[in-house]
Amino acid sequence: MEGGDHSLPVMRSNSNPFPPDHVGPAPTYSIRATVVGTLFMAAVIMGVLFAVSNPVATALAGALALVASATVRRLCAVRRREGRAREVCVPKTGVCVEL
Numbered sequence: 001m002e003g004g005d006h007s008l009p010v011m012r013s014n015s016n017p018f019p020p021d022h023v024g025p026a027p028t029y030s031i032r033a034t035v036v037g038t039l040f041m042a043a044v045i046m047g048v049l050f051a052v053s054n055p056v057a058t059a060l061a062g063a064l065a066l067v068a069s070a071t072v073r074r075l076c077a078v079r080r081r082e083g084r085a086r087e088v089c090v091p092k093t094g095v096c097v098e099l
Helices: 031-053 055-081
Strands: 087-090 095-098
Touching (some): 031 055
Antiparallel strands (some): 087 095
16 A cells, blocks of 8 residues: 555543543541551451460350350340330430330
8 A cells, every 4th residue: 555644543532531630539538547447457467366376265255255245135135024124215206216
């Protein structure tokens, strides 16, 4: 093919959907959330390390948690059976719940 330019047209896309003077959406992070997340992950890692290194203590802690949970459920059931429930109402809604 002689003569002329037979190259295909180049399409350019604008990767930034915002106008040139716009810096982008507002950031959704905060220092508080970052610190809380970091502390939470550190606690999880320490808990896993403790559980792996002390399986007996971990089993005892799990058993204690089960006993505490059962005790709280039993106390709540006794309170309901004895008629010691109380009514809690949400203001301006007319919604009441018996606890």
